[in-house]
Amino acid sequence: MVAKLTVAAREKALAGLTDWTFDEAKDAISRQFSFENFSEAFAFMTRVALLAEKAGHHPEWSNVYDTVSIILNTHDAGGLSQKDIEMAGKVDALLG
Numbered sequence: 390m391v392a393k394l395t396v397a398a399r400e401k402a403l404a405g406l407t408d409w410t411f412d413e414a415k416d417a418i419s420r421q422f423s424f425e426n427f428s429e430a431f432a433f434m435t436r437v438a439l440l441a442e443k444a445g446h447h448p449e450w451s452n453v454y455d456t457v458s459i460i461l462n463t464h465d466a467g468g469l470s471q472k473d474i475e476m477a478g479k480v481d482a483l484l485g
Protein backbone atom coordinates (compact mmCIF):
# COMPACT_ATOMS: atom_id res chain seq x y z
CA MET A 390 0.00 0.00 0.00
CA VAL A 391 1.18 3.50 -0.83
CA ALA A 392 1.96 5.84 2.10
CA LYS A 393 0.73 9.33 2.73
CA LEU A 394 3.45 11.91 1.98
CA THR A 395 5.27 13.53 4.88
CA VAL A 396 4.93 17.31 5.11
CA ALA A 397 8.48 17.78 3.79
CA ALA A 398 7.90 15.43 0.85
CA ARG A 399 4.59 17.08 0.10
CA GLU A 400 6.08 20.57 0.05
CA LYS A 401 8.87 19.45 -2.23
CA ALA A 402 6.44 17.74 -4.60
CA LEU A 403 4.02 20.67 -4.68
CA ALA A 404 6.83 23.05 -5.59
CA GLY A 405 6.87 21.26 -8.95
CA LEU A 406 3.09 21.40 -9.41
CA THR A 407 2.46 25.12 -9.44
CA ASP A 408 -1.00 24.93 -11.05
CA TRP A 409 -2.39 22.67 -8.33
CA THR A 410 -3.79 23.83 -5.00
CA PHE A 411 -3.31 21.92 -1.79
CA ASP A 412 -6.37 21.59 0.45
CA GLU A 413 -5.24 20.90 4.01
CA ALA A 414 -8.67 19.78 5.23
CA LYS A 415 -9.08 17.24 2.43
CA ASP A 416 -5.38 16.39 2.27
CA ALA A 417 -5.83 16.61 -1.48
CA ILE A 418 -4.72 18.66 -4.46
CA SER A 419 -7.04 20.20 -6.99
CA ARG A 420 -6.94 21.99 -10.30
CA GLN A 421 -9.59 23.43 -12.59
CA PHE A 422 -9.25 23.15 -16.38
CA SER A 423 -11.07 25.30 -18.93
CA PHE A 424 -11.67 24.33 -22.54
CA GLU A 425 -13.21 25.82 -25.67
CA ASN A 426 -16.41 23.82 -25.30
CA PHE A 427 -17.95 20.64 -23.84
CA SER A 428 -16.51 18.44 -26.56
CA GLU A 429 -12.94 19.49 -25.71
CA ALA A 430 -13.60 19.10 -22.00
CA PHE A 431 -15.01 15.63 -22.44
CA ALA A 432 -12.15 14.57 -24.73
CA PHE A 433 -9.76 15.59 -21.94
CA MET A 434 -11.79 13.62 -19.40
CA THR A 435 -11.58 10.56 -21.64
CA ARG A 436 -7.81 10.84 -21.75
CA VAL A 437 -7.62 11.29 -17.98
CA ALA A 438 -9.91 8.28 -17.50
CA LEU A 439 -7.55 6.12 -19.56
CA LEU A 440 -4.57 7.34 -17.52
CA ALA A 441 -6.46 6.63 -14.31
CA GLU A 442 -7.33 3.09 -15.32
CA LYS A 443 -3.77 2.39 -16.38
CA ALA A 444 -2.42 3.71 -13.06
CA GLY A 445 -5.21 2.17 -10.95
CA HIS A 446 -5.61 5.62 -9.47
CA HIS A 447 -8.81 7.58 -9.99
CA PRO A 448 -9.72 11.25 -9.64
CA GLU A 449 -12.62 12.81 -7.84
CA TRP A 450 -13.90 15.18 -10.50
CA SER A 451 -16.72 17.19 -11.93
CA ASN A 452 -17.58 18.75 -15.26
CA VAL A 453 -19.73 21.76 -16.03
CA TYR A 454 -19.91 22.44 -19.78
CA ASP A 455 -16.37 23.57 -20.70
CA THR A 456 -14.79 23.20 -17.27
CA VAL A 457 -13.33 20.14 -15.57
CA SER A 458 -12.40 20.16 -11.87
CA ILE A 459 -10.09 17.45 -10.60
CA ILE A 460 -9.32 16.55 -6.99
CA LEU A 461 -6.62 14.01 -6.26
CA ASN A 462 -5.94 12.11 -3.10
CA THR A 463 -5.32 8.51 -2.17
CA HIS A 464 -8.16 6.76 -0.37
CA ASP A 465 -5.94 3.82 0.55
CA ALA A 466 -3.44 6.18 2.24
CA GLY A 467 -6.02 8.51 3.77
CA GLY A 468 -4.42 11.54 2.15
CA LEU A 469 -1.98 12.79 -0.42
CA SER A 470 0.53 10.25 -1.73
CA GLN A 471 3.16 10.01 -4.44
CA LYS A 472 0.48 8.49 -6.68
CA ASP A 473 -1.38 11.81 -6.67
CA ILE A 474 1.77 13.73 -7.52
CA GLU A 475 2.43 11.37 -10.42
CA MET A 476 -1.15 11.57 -11.67
CA ALA A 477 -1.13 15.36 -11.50
CA GLY A 478 2.05 15.39 -13.56
CA LYS A 479 0.52 13.06 -16.15
CA VAL A 480 -2.65 15.15 -16.35
CA ASP A 481 -0.60 18.33 -16.83
CA ALA A 482 1.42 16.60 -19.55
CA LEU A 483 -1.78 15.90 -21.51
CA LEU A 484 -2.08 19.62 -22.05
CA GLY A 485 1.38 19.72 -23.58
Ligand SMILES: C[C@H](O)[C@H](O)[C@H]1CNC2=NC(N)=NC(=O)C2=N1
Nearest residue numbers: 445446447448462463464465466
Ligand atom coordinates in the same frame (compact mmCIF):
# COMPACT_ATOMS: atom_id res chain seq x y z
C1 LIG B 1 -7.50 -1.90 -5.97
C2 LIG B 1 -7.42 -0.54 -6.56
O1 LIG B 1 -6.25 -0.38 -7.33
C3 LIG B 1 -7.47 0.52 -5.49
O2 LIG B 1 -8.68 0.43 -4.80
C4 LIG B 1 -7.26 1.92 -6.03
C5 LIG B 1 -8.29 2.33 -7.07
N1 LIG B 1 -8.22 3.75 -7.32
C6 LIG B 1 -7.84 4.61 -6.38
N2 LIG B 1 -7.92 5.92 -6.57
C7 LIG B 1 -7.60 6.78 -5.63
N3 LIG B 1 -7.69 8.09 -5.87
N4 LIG B 1 -7.19 6.37 -4.43
C8 LIG B 1 -7.06 5.07 -4.14
O3 LIG B 1 -6.65 4.74 -3.02
C9 LIG B 1 -7.37 4.12 -5.14
N5 LIG B 1 -7.22 2.85 -4.95
